[in-house]
Amino acid sequence: MIDKLDNKTSVKCLFWLLDINYEIKDNKPEIWMWGIDGKGKRILVIDRNFTPYFYLVLNSQENPNSVLERVREKQAEIPHIADLELTVRRLFGQPVYAIKVLCQNPESISEVVKPLSKVNGVEKCLEHDIRYSMRYIIDNNVSPCGWYEIEVNEVKNDSKIQVDKVLTAQSSPIRIDKEGLPQLKILSFYPIFYASKGSPKPNRDPVLIIATVFNTGEKKIFVAKNHDDSSVIKDFIECVKKFDPDIIAGFETNRLQWQYLIERANKHNFNLIVDRANGVPHISVYGHMSITGRINLDILDFAEELPEVKVKTLENLADYLKIDRGKQQIFIDETEYAPYWENETKRVELIKFAMERAECISQILGMMLNYTVELSKLVGLPLDHVIKAAVGFRTEWYMIREAYKVGELIPERIDRPYIPYVGGIVLSPKPGIHENITVLDFKSMYPNIMIEKNISPDTYIPPLEPDPPSGVNIAPEVGHKFRKEPPGFYKKILSNLLTAREEIRKKMSQMDSKSDEYGLLDARQRVVKVITNAVYGYTGWLGARWFQKPVAEAVAAWGRDMILSSIKMAREFGLEIIYGDTDSIFIEHQPQKIEMLCKTIKENLGLELKPDKFYQRVLFTEAKKRYCGLLSDGTLDTVGLEVVRGDWAKIAKDVQEKVLEMVLRERSVEGAVRFVKERIKKIREQKVPFTDLIIWKTLTKSAEQYEVNAPHVQAAKILTNSGWDLTVGDKIGYVITRGTGKLYERAKPYIFASYDEVDKEYYISKQVIPSALRILSLFGLSEQKLLEDEILIKPKKLTDFIG
DNA sequence: GCTTTGATCTTACCC
DNA sequence: ACGGGTAAGATCAAAGCG
Numbered sequence: 001m002i003d004k005l006d007n008k009t010s011v012k013c014l015f016w017l018l019d020i021n022y023e024i025k026d027n028k029p030e031i032w033m034w035g036i037d038g039k040g041k042r043i044l045v046i047d048r049n050f051t052p053y054f055y056l057v058l059n060s061q062e063n064p065n066s067v068l069e070r071v072r073e074k075q076a077e078i079p080h081i082a083d084l085e086l087t088v089r090r091l092f093g094q095p096v097y098a099i100k101v102l103c104q105n106p107e108s109i110s111e112v113v114k115p116l117s118k119v120n121g122v123e124k125c126l127e128h129d130i131r132y133s134m135r136y137i138i139d140n141n142v143s144p145c146g147w148y149e150i151e152v153n154e155v156k157n158d159s160k161i162q163v164d165k166v167l168t169a170q171s172s173p174i175r176i177d178k179e180g181l182p183q184l185k186i187l188s189f190y191p192i193f194y195a196s197k198g199s200p201k202p203n204r205d206p207v208l209i210i211a212t213v214f215n216t217g218e219k220k221i222f223v224a225k226n227h228d229d230s231s232v233i234k235d236f237i238e239c240v241k242k243f244d245p246d247i248i249a250g251f252e253t254n255r256l257q258w259q260y261l262i263e264r265a266n267k268h269n270f271n272l273i274v275d276r277a278n279g280v281p282h283i284s285v286y287g288h289m290s291i292t293g294r295i296n297l298d299i300l301d302f303a304e305e306l307p308e309v310k311v312k313t314l315e316n317l318a319d320y321l322k323i324d325r326g327k328q329q330i331f332i333d334e335t336e337y338a339p340y341w342e343n344e345t346k347r348v349e350l351i352k353f354a355m356e357r358a359e360c361i362s363q364i365l366g367m368m369l370n371y372t373v374e375l376s377k378l379v380g381l382p383l384d385h386v387i388k389a390a391v392g393f394r395t396e397w398y399m400i401r402e403a404y405k406v407g408e409l410i411p412e413r414i415d416r417p418y419i420p421y422v423g424g425i426v427l428s429p430k431p432g433i434h435e436n437i438t439v440l441d442f443k444s445m446y447p448n449i450m451i452e453k454n455i456s457p458d459t460y461i462p463p464l465e466p467d468p469p470s471g472v473n474i475a476p477e478v479g480h481k482f483r484k485e486p487p488g489f490y491k492k493i494l495s496n497l498l499t500a501r502e503e504i505r506k507k508m509s510q511m512d513s514k515s516d517e518y519g520l521l522d523a524r525q526r527v528v529k530v531i532t533n534a535v536y537g538y539t540g541w542l543g544a545r546w547f548q549k550p551v552a553e554a555v556a557a558w559g560r561d562m563i564l565s566s567i568k569m570a571r572e573f574g575l576e577i578i579y580g581d582t583d584s585i586f587i588e589h590q591p592q593k594i595e596m597l598c599k600t601i602k603e604n605l606g607l608e609l610k611p612d613k614f615y616q617r618v619l620f621t622e623a624k625k626r627y628c629g630l631l632s633d634g635t636l637d638t639v640g641l642e643v644v645r646g647d648w649a650k651i652a653k654d655v656q657e658k659v660l661e662m663v664l665r666e667r668s669v670e671g672a673v674r675f676v677k678e679r680i681k682k683i684r685e686q687k688v689p690f691t692d693l694i695i696w697k698t699l700t701k702s703a704e705q706y707e708v709n710a711p712h713v714q715a716a717k718i719l720t721n722s723g724w725d726l727t728v729g730d731k732i733g734y735v736i737t738r739g740t741g742k743l744y745e746r747a748k749p750y751i752f753a754s755y756d757e758v759d760k761e762y763y764i765s766k767q768v769i770p771s772a773l774r775i776l777s778l779f780g781l782s783e784q785k786l787l788e789d790e791i792l793i794k795p796k797k798l799t800d801f802i803g
Numbered sequence: 804g805c806t807t808t809g810a811t812c813t814t815a816c817c818c
Numbered sequence: 819a820c821g822g823g824t825a826a827g828a829t830c831a832a833a834g835c836g
Contacts, residue, residue, distance in 0.1 A: 307816090392820040423822030424818070441818095446821095533818095537820030544820075552821065582818045582823085625817045625824055640816055640825080647814060697814065708812055708829050743828065766827085 010151040010170040014038040015045065016182045017144050017173075018246055019295055019382050022106065022133045029106050031136045033173070034163070034276065034293045035148075036182040036246065044161055044276075044293070045152060047169035050136050051082055052106040054113065054128035055409060056099040057091060059121050064097040067121035071099055074119055080108035091126075091409045092546075093458025093488070098126075098409065106132035126409050130400075131285075137380055138404050140172050144382040145181075145373045148173035162244060162276040162293065179520070181373065186215040187245035188362035189236070191257055192354050194227065195337045198723020202263035208341055209351055210236045211358035214243055215366075221355055230268040233261060240274045247295045247383075248274075249365040251314050251357070254298040254388065255727070258289040286388040295383045299361050302368045302387060310646030311696050311731045314357055314364075323363050330356060335751055370523035378527050391530075395538045396545060398531055402493050408458070411545040418542060421553040422477075424582030425560045427567075429620035429627065432778060433664075434578050436589040437629070439613040440598065442562065445583035446536040447494045449558045452606050456488025457539075457548040475554035476561040482554065490535065490551075497532040501525050559583065562605050566597075569604075573597050579620060579627070589614065613637070617664050621774060628775075630664045642771040646731075650692040652767035655679050659775050669779045676772045676786055683760050683768070693763055694733045694750045701728060711736065711747030719749050736762045 015035035023030050031047040058067050068086050075081050083102040088095055101116065103109050113125045130138070142148065151171035157163070192209040193200035206229035210222045222235040240248070250257055258272075258281045265272040272280050276293025284290035288298070303312040309320045318325055330353045332340055340350040376386045379394045380401050386394060400410050442448070449455065453473040461472055461481040470485035482488070487495075504525040511518045538544050540552030559582065566585060567577055573593045579586040587594065594611065601609045615629035615637070626640035636657075642648045643657045655676055662672035682688050697712035703720060706713045715734035716726055726732075733750045736743065738759040746759065769783050776786070 390819055395820070420822075426817085426823060445818095534820060537822095540821045541819080556822075584818080623825060645815060647816095700814075706813085710813070710828070712814095770827090 041164040053102045058097040062121035147176040147178040185245045186247045188213045188249040190357040199725040209354045211354040213358045213362045288388040374523045374527040395534045427580040429579035437615045441584035443608045456490035457546045459488035475557045480550040480554040501528040652771040656771040709744040714744040
């Protein structure tokens, strides 16, 4: 029993919600809300008044009251049940009777579910798989990273929780219309582990350095004495305790570093106590490490959101984000940590490198925080959960909140067989170079189709069911039916999201684009867009709680219908179509006709088709989904080609990019050919940087699970045998060496290969020539011609190829 | 016994 | 661990050939 500090009645407390978790004390659940109050005090609000529950869905043939009676009889045999309430809910839009089973303890729900699901008349149990803390968030319409007001009493901080105040809730939290973040304390850190052979091993290799950066500007660095890291880790723990950060940021912390530090600490017989409740970081949902009372953010998880960053190193990420890493950038590869450490003068550089990385993490965090906060607010998952959660789960959590508001039960997640369905249409392009091409595309095509046709899991009418009085929309080709009224669950969600984004963008248009508030709104509209666009994919995801194949199938069918209609209409207007993919058409630039076309389509199809891009010149090969266009501002827009792929050697990508520039911008095929020949010569002369020869490929399963041998798998096996820990998702960098036999037998991890053993002819004939020829074959060039010694005798003019 | 061919595996892209 | 549509290269075994 916690004593009140004084006898005053409860007071109102304004706070910003950082994190939420639950604890069981004396067999009773408590919601713990970690926050920052209006005066910047760190607080813990404990709510003991929220009862966990789940639902029993009743068979529609049964009398609900008699089922309730039977459940009551059973209740006598089962402890833990606090109460039963007969209610009406909806499941996939259908009204159902449901018994709300209130339990004393969230951990006992699973014990209650089993016997009660067997009661006659009970069809199934639902929502027992919703975590107690998430339940609290949903039912109270609370989102992390928002401001709330709550009635509280201050109590003694008996358990030495690391906060300024411990409070008990006397009411539910109420959302306050207040923008912005409190002054957060953020600690960024980067440790260096000794790597004697391959990846560092916690039972063998010590922590040499931990560099820390506070967002107050202060920096601290802890360095081991020889190989003894006990004090390094202790000093780090002390540093965390003293600075008391709200957010701890790192790089590779979730998959690697926290666990490593925990194990090293344990090896020295102490615990890595860095959280606010005197505990150790622990594994939590979606594979992240949770630090109670603080938010643990891994910059690497943020990098996963950026497909443009192919190999997710801290340096690549920083370069992509245009972070200034100073003039004297040091880069020390992991393989060199040990030799750097052993050398007195080089050790200084290693220490500097660790600090630079910590600073870099701190800067990246600053750039990603708005986005993560907005994501957390919209989706309703705490910051550290939401950044780790896959898109499908984020979308689903957003839906779960909305479902609660309209009384929809949350369906269970079930295993389903994979049955493919037909998706969007891709037209075969007209190969060659085209001038003055406009790209028209449907604005948010799939979301708008779902809205327009009221496609939703709760509006679907199965084949044998009679049509409702409101009538139905029937999907073309596939024939699925959806009731026209009332508006479905998805229609509501998507309309809200689309309107919300419009409103945010409207606000933004009247603001200074450099202001903090603008940045915040920009992050908000991006997040809204991401969730909007994810809904269609969600509907076809086998793991989705609201999975309904006809929903996904019908959306795609209507999409095909609309794009085909548009093409037909365009042709009727006398407009030539060059290419199209799913929701876009590439069309000759005739402004008046295009305007008329868009107007006609809006009137006939109810969806907006709008000009999106204009290409002065655009080049297509025979292939779909691969082209390159020259935009009005002179930049190249390269799509699908090797240039934008991460699994070609840089040398091949650079050559292709230059070829495209020469051809599209300079209109010089001759120049392109000359360039390719020069580069080939440079490769033979070993004048190309070694790093330009590395090929990166993702390991998508463990090396043994592959059915056929492949170069990157072979390279991965070599790395594993040399002591490197590889996991699924790792990018393997390898080069092809000279020799006989299969390609995979000649693949070698780049860290083990020397330039002299590289097979230059492979890079010429299998990397550079194919990627150059992808473009140049359009102009009648062949491999032989690119390999010929003399400069092209009589090149054709670019104008000969313009269609 | 050799090369050619095609199915299959694999990755990464587009929208 | 959101969907389907697509290109492309390497491997591997069957087919084709003399």
